[in-house]
Amino acid sequence: MTRRIRVLSVMLPLALGLVQPRAAAAQSAREVMEESQKRGQAASQHYEGLLQVVDARGKISDKRWIFDRLGSHGRSRAVLTFMEPPEVRGVALLVVNHPDRASDQWMWTPAIQRERRIALQDRSTRFFGTDFSFEDLEERDTEQYDFRAIADEAIDGAACWKIEAKPRTGKSSQYTLSYVWVRKDNYAFQLVENYARGALARRLRYSRIENVQGIWAGRVLEMTDVRRNSRTVLTLDKLQYNLPMKEERFTLQALRRQ
Amino acid sequence: MMLLRLITWPYVRRHRLRTLLTTAGIVLGVAVFVGMRTANESVLLAFRQTIDRIAGKAELQVAAGEGGLPEDVLERVQAMPEVRAAVPVIEAAVGTNLASEGNVLVLAVDMTGDRSLRDYDLESGDEAVIDDPLVFLAQPDSLIVTREFAARNGLAIGSTVPMRTMEGEKRFTVRGIMKSGGLTQAFGGNLAVMDVYAAQMVFGRGRTFDRVDLALSEGVGLERGRLAIGARLGPGYQVEPPASRGRQIDSVLRVYSFTADMNSAFALFIGMFIIYNAFSIAVTERRREIGILRALGASRARIRALFLAESGIAGLAGSLAGLALGVLLSKGLALYISGLIAGVYGIAERTTEIATEPWLMAAGLLMGVATSLAAGWIPARNAARVDPIQALQKGRYQTLSAGENRVRRAAALALGGASLALLLFAKGWTVLFYAGYICAALALLLVSPTVSLWLTKALRPPLRRLRPVEGALAADSLIQAPRRTSATVTALMLSLSLVIAMGGVARAVYDSIMGWTRTTLNPDLFVTATQNLTERTFRFPESLGDQLEEVEGVEEIQRVRTHRIVYEGSPIMLVAVEAKSMGDRVRRPPVEGPGDMYERAARGEGVILSDNFARLRGLHAGGSIELDTPSGPRRVAVLGLVVDWTDQTGVVLIDRASYVRWWRDDTVNVFRVYVKNGARPQEVRQRIVERFAGAHRLFVLTNREVAAWIAGLTDQWMSLAYAQIAIAVFVAILGIVNTLTVSIIDRRRELGVLQAVGGTRGQVRRTVWMEALAIGTVGLALGLGVGAVTLNYVLEMSQRDVTGLALPYTFPWGTAALLVPLILASAFVAALWPAESAVRGSLVEALEYE
Known part of the structure; x- marks a missing residue:
């Protein structure tokens, strides 16, 4: 049975594995990823995010959103609704993840009462001026990646597996290669580096990794756009799992009714 | 080079003003050509650049x-x-x-x-x-x-x-x-x-x-x-x-460019006659110098080369000045054209850069020099033929005008006959039609000296009756030098014929448009989203029509959607309207098609075409056309042809229901509003404005305002052509000044004798004035006649190959009536300076010839 890694918005597929023999090492990396996904699995997720974009000149702009996700295993639906600043209140993003293909994404703009589809071609663009791209909001299928264990390394004092993740042929991604550091003690992600055409494009660092309702998760995520020399810090407040949520909330009609 | 320095340069220095006037013909001709072309190119360049830059x-x-x-x-x-x-x-x-x-x-x-x-x-x-x-x-x-x-x-x-x-x-x-x-x-x-x-x-x-x-x-x-x-x-x-959008605008502007090119060609052609005349003057004035040169051993070829070099240099200088003036003019013209195409075609564009294309500059230069050389060829040949003995004998007056040429008359007759035959029997064949036009033009040019002479002879008795001495002298002067006179008369004839042709076209366009406005575009009010009917930036939702129908005093609303589509690679205008309603309101019989064609269009059985569109593509009622629509290709029957001035590129009238279904577009550009019997359009307009003010961007125009706007647009369209014609007429008037100047030089002895035997200065002045008025009269007579013929060809060309519009032939009597005092007054003004020069010349010097 195909097992997938579900990565919430700002997480990329990771893999872990040990080396030698070669086949066994790849399997071990996959096992790490599967274990990580298993430990992060929940029927739903809710948090209030504080997004701080720090540009190259050090200027900081704050935004707040509420994030809700229903489902898992690549069949999830998520709604991200901006709350602040007042000019963007009500702007929402609906993400419908699919197990076998890229997600569908729509943005809802209340001021003109219109939704717009975020085209697949646009997934590599920046997510509303942050350092995340739309693609970074997707869930990924482990079957779409090849994993290879690279080394054991300590990040911020925590022992980690460093795993290389390469999209398989046919997988559409702006990234040609990712390195993922997975903590050995709780299988949580510590660091992800994404490469495009051989050059480091984005770096995602997890901090304040805490156990919330039995799930280990980073509460502060810092995405750095290496080429632009800017970073975005996302702080997850009021993080909760397995809250009851209605499926009707995660539709375009629901967005229009907002 | 030596001859140029020794012979030409002193002459030029002595006659600065005349040299200036001579080159003015070339300057203006080249300036008009380069200015219009540069302006057109600049407008197109701006459009293309906008396309390119936006295309990324x-x-x-x-x-x-x-x-x-x-x-x-x-x-x-x-x-x-x-x-x-x-x-x-x-x-x-x-x-x-x-x-x-x-x-x-x-x-x-x-x-x-x-x-x-x-x-x-x-x-x-x-x-x-x-x-x-x-x-x-x-x-x-x-x-x-x-x-x-x-x-x-x-x-x-x-x-x-x-x-x-x-x-x-x-x-x-x-x-x-x-x-x-x-x-x-x-x-x-x-x-x-x-x-x-x-x-x-x-x-x-x-x-x-x-x-x-x-x-x-x-x-x-x-x-x-x-x-x-x-x-x-x-x-x-x-x-x-993206670049193909630029090609489409080229196509849209084709009609405009064609008119501009024709006028430029005319201006240059007229300039050629002026140069010819000016060089004829120069040869007359300098025949003594030529005689000396010939006596000193200069060959005929050398004399010819000298005069050709002079005309070449004059052409070069005039062309260079013309290029500069043209580029200077082009900026203003480009802005004007931008406004014009925005008004006529609804295409917005902003020209900030002048496209001085090297090929255009080179073409302008070449045209100016070539025109000048061509114009100088006959005077140069005449100069080479000057007999040194005769030239050096004082008092031997040499008439350059050789008199009528039988061969030329015979050729003119043959060409005229051929053009008439082609016009009557081979009009349907494009090549033969144009051959006929060329034959007619050549025949008119060849015959103009003869006719000019006849007319001058015919003028002699009335001139004599008016002033026995001065009238006879003036007429005889013209009769004795037909070639000298004919160049000016021909230049005047050409420019006036252009005025008549353009005036006729303008009259026909006015009449046709106003007729269409009265009989077809006849709603009481127009509700538009922009201040004119051609701009299509904004559109209304269909539902606004329902709200408009509820306004007190409104009887019926027609929802009109116009948009440009591409038909066989060319842009045309699609007009979607409730066909049944339109049929009920139209008071003009179709050009082709049954009386129930609008009802049939409303039933979705086909479309109605504008007659110009049909004519250019050889379509008729009963045929069919294929329209590419977003819901697939649709072959539709052509139910009939009508006169429609919505767009020069041609119009396809389609019922709104079919349009909405096929194009999946239910927006509206214009609501045509018919008010109830007894209701006053102004009051209904006020109610509409009050009801929708602030909620919608809308303009309510009355039928009269729309008619005035269309008339204004037509004026705007024609005014550039009028400006070019004014230049052509001005160039022709310069010709009169030159002709009179040479006439006075030729007749120094005659005028001197007149003064010696007791003739007053007033008589001399009046002689010159009458000569000018005679040239003006002959030019007018020929110009009006040739204009009548040219108008026929221009209308035919426009219908056949440019717009497809069948415009009725109407001789512009009003324009002609305006031209008579204008040209006679201009001729009189042109004669003032030469007349003064005649009376102020030295009597002794004049009589020395005797």
């Missing part, structure tokens, strides 16, 4: 005429394997209330993905472009402007810009400033970027885009991609490189 990295553009693309087309295109990126675009030229800014081109795009095709900032990071991308998308009043535009108007992030939208004037907030670069130079820098979904609302586009710009996947060639995407989308969609 887009390799292809998908459109469905001006009807817009449903949103699902974007998704279909994005999903195609040949497509790397596809983005929606809406473009609109919008008026601002900012002082001296005029229109701003709003480029509406989806900023979430558009940067894959367009560079919004060439120098630094994105944050410099948009202050906050999320706020930009969240707020529909968001605008990005160019740095230059912001600087000119003192705008900064957070400033507001007033713009006229569907909901009246709204203030937009500057949320980004683009740095200088390719894109920001589009539309002369008056560019603003906004969100495409906000633009749908602001410009009344419903859920459509104007077009989709796309880049092809790696390894997909342009032609392969174009064909593949076109095949997947099916007919009704145009998949073309």
Whole structure:
């Protein structure tokens, strides 16, 4: 049975594995990823995010959103609704993840009462001026990646597996290669580096990794756009799992009714 | 070179004013040609540059005429394997209330993905472009402007810009400033970027885009991609490189360019006669010098070369001055043409750069020099034939005019006969028709000296009756030198014939348009989203029609949607209207087709074509045409042909229901409002304005206002041609001055004798004046006659190959009546200086010849 890694918005597929023999090492990396996904699995997720974009000149702009996700295993639906600043209140993003293909994404703009589809071609663009791209909001299928264990390394004092993740042929991604550091003690992600055409494009660092309702998760995520020399810090407040949520909330009609 | 320095230069220095007048013909001819051409090219260049700069990295553009693309087309295109990126675009030229800014081109795009095709900032990071991308998308009043535009108007992030939208004037907030670069130079820098979904609302586009710009996947060639995407989308969609939009505007402007070219050619042709005349003068004046040169051993070839070199140099100097003047004129002309095409075609464009094409400059130079050389050829030949003995004998008056030429008359007769035969029996054959025109033109040119002589002879008795001495002397002077007179008369004839032809065309166009306005475009009121009927930036929702029908005093509403589509590669205008209602209201019989054609169109049985469109494509009632629609190709019956002036490119009238179904577009450009019997249109207009004020951007025009606007547009269309004609007439009048000058030189002895035997200075003056008036009269008579013939050919050419419009032949009596005093007065004014020069000449010197 195909097992997938579900990565919430700002997480990329990771893999872990040990080396030698070669086949066994790849399997071990996959096992790490599967274990990580298993430990992060929940029927739903809710948090209030504080997004701080720090540009190259050090200027900081704050935004707040509420994030809700229903489902898992690549069949999830998520709604991200901006709350602040007042000019963007009500702007929402609906993400419908699919197990076998890229997600569908729509943005809802209340001021003109219109939704717009975020085209697949646009997934590599920046997510509303942050350092995340739309693609970074997707869930990924482990079957779409090849994993290879690279080394054991300590990040911020925590022992980690460093795993290389390469999209398989046919997988559409702006990234040609990712390195993922997975903590050995709780299988949580510590660091992800994404490469495009051989050059480091984005770096995602997890901090304040805490156990919330039995799930280990980073509460502060810092995405750095290496080429632009800017970073975005996302702080997850009021993080909760397995809250009851209605499926009707995660539709375009629901967005229009907002 | 030595001869030029020793012989020519002193002559030029002695006759500075005349040299100036001679070259003025070339200067004006070249200036008109280069000015008009440069202006046209500049307008086209501005349009193409805007297209290129806005296109960015887009390799292809998908459109469905001006009807817009449903949103699902974007998704279909994005999903195609040949497509790397596809983005929606809406473009609109919008008026601002900012002082001296005029229109701003709003480029509406989806900023979430558009940067894959367009560079919004060439120098630094994105944050410099948009202050906050999320706020930009969240707020529909968001605008990005160019740095230059912001600087000119003192705008900064957070400033507001007033713009006229569907909901009246709204203030937009500057949320980004683009740095200088390719894109920001589009539309002369008056560019603003906004969100495409906000633009749908602001410009009344419903859920459509104007077009989709796309880049092809790696390894997909342009032609392969174009064909593949076109095949997947099916007919009704145009998949073309951005540059093809430039070609379409070329096609739209074809009629205009043709008229401008014709007038330029005429101006240059007239200039040629003036030069011919001026050089004839020079040869007359300098025959003594020529005689000396010949006596000293200069060969005939050398004399000929000297005069040809002179005409070449004059042509070169005149052409260079003409080029400079043309370029100077072109800026103003370009602005004028921009306004004109915006009014006539509804195409907005902003010309800031003058396109001084090297080939055009070279062509202008070449034309000027070649014209001058051609004009100087006969005088140079005559100069070479000067007999040195005769030239050196004092008092031997040599008449250069050799008198009538029988061969020429016979040739003129033959050519005239041929042209008549071709006109009567071979009119249907394009080649033969044009051959007939050339025959007629040559015949008229060849016969003009003879006719000119006849007319002058006919004028002698009345002139004598008027003033026995002066009248006879004036007439005899002209009769004795027919060649000298004929060049001026021919120049005058050509310019006046051009006036008559253009006047006739203008009269016919006026009559036809006004007739159409009265009988077909006859609603009491027009509710439009813009201040004129051609601009199609804004559209109304269909539902507004229902609300308009509820206004007290309104009897009926016709919902009209006009948009340009492409038919067999050329843009034409599609007019969708409730055909049944239109049929009930139209009071003009069709050009072709049954009386119930409107009812049949309303039943969806076919379309009605404008007669010009049908004529240019050989279509008739009972035939059929294939229209590419977004819902597939539709072969529809041609139910009938009507006169329709909605657009010069041709009109297809289609019932609105069919249009909405096939084009999936239910928006409206104009509501035609018929008021109830007894209701006053002005009152109904007031009610409409009061009811919708503030809620909708709308203008309510009365039928009279629309008629006046159309008449104004026609005037505007014609006024450039009139300006060119005025120049042509001016050049012809210069010719009269020159002719009279040479006439006085030729008749120094005669005038001297007249004074010696007691003739007064007043008599001499009157002789010269009468001579001028006689030239003017003969020129007028010939010009009106030749104009009558030219008008026939111009109308035929226009109908056959340019516009397809069947305009009735109406001789412009009003214009002709205006020309008589104008030309006679001009001739009189032109004679003042030569007359004074005649009376102030030395009597002794004049009599020395005896």
